[in-house]
Amino acid sequence: MSKTLSSPLTLGTPAPKFKLKDTNSSFEYSYDELKGAKGTLVFFICNHCPFVLHVMEEIIRIANDYRVQGLGIIAISSNDILKYxxxxxxxxxxxxxxxKMEFPYLYDENQEVAKAFHAACTPDIFLFDVQDNLFYHGQLDDSRPGNGIPLSGSDLRGAIDAVIYNRTLASPQKPSMGCNIKWK
Incomplete structure (x- = not known):
């Protein structure tokens, strides 16, 4: 399993705009249609990555906990499906x-959206504030497959709480780690 860190990205960067097909509904959605009233969380994930499989339960809990508070949740897969x-x-x-993903799982066939976000790995996590500016780009928590640290989502939950309640984020942002995006 390849370990790739998320690419550094300047906080405050505007959210890239896109329109992609949702594999759950077959509808196309834009960022603006899916963004939340209190902020927007974008996950780059895929079906087979052991890092994603390790955190999916917590991703679902976070989505269920914060969607009702006005957070938009979007998952995107950008991997090359010819090779994978x-x-x-x-x-x-x-x-x-x-x-039990009750949020859109969008397919980025030409990988333009992943490139626009500077996504590098799965999971790669981007949290945007209500002005659609990057507020957090980092890890879910310190848990990794096989390291024995239980999932908590603490880093991401702290960032989401800061966005929703208009607080500053005190702790440093650690990059996410996962499998590299499978580029064409």
Whole structure:
């Protein structure tokens, strides 16, 4: 399993705009249609990455906890499906159903959205404030597959609370770590 860190990105960077097909509904959605009244969380994930599989339970808990508070939740897969067919749109639909994802799971076929976000790994986590400026780009928590640290989502939850309640983020942002995005 390849370990790749998320790329550094300047806080305050505006959210890239996009329109992608949702594999859960077959509708196309733009960022503006999915953003939340209190902020927007964008996850770059895929179906097969052991880092993503390790954190999916906590991602679902976070989505369920914060969606009702006005946070928009968006998951995007950008992997090359010719080399990694297990990440194709049909299997994304199955993955979303299996994990009870009640938020869009968008397919970035040409990888332009991943490039616009400077996404590097799965999971790669971006939290935008109500003005659609990057507030947090970092890890879920210190847990990794096999390191024995239980999932808590503490780093991301702290950042989301800061966005929702208009607070500053006191702790430093540690990069996310996961499998590299499978580029064409």
């Amino acid at each position: 067919p297990q990440d194709g749109p049909e299997l994304m639909t199955e993955f979303a159903f299996k994990h």
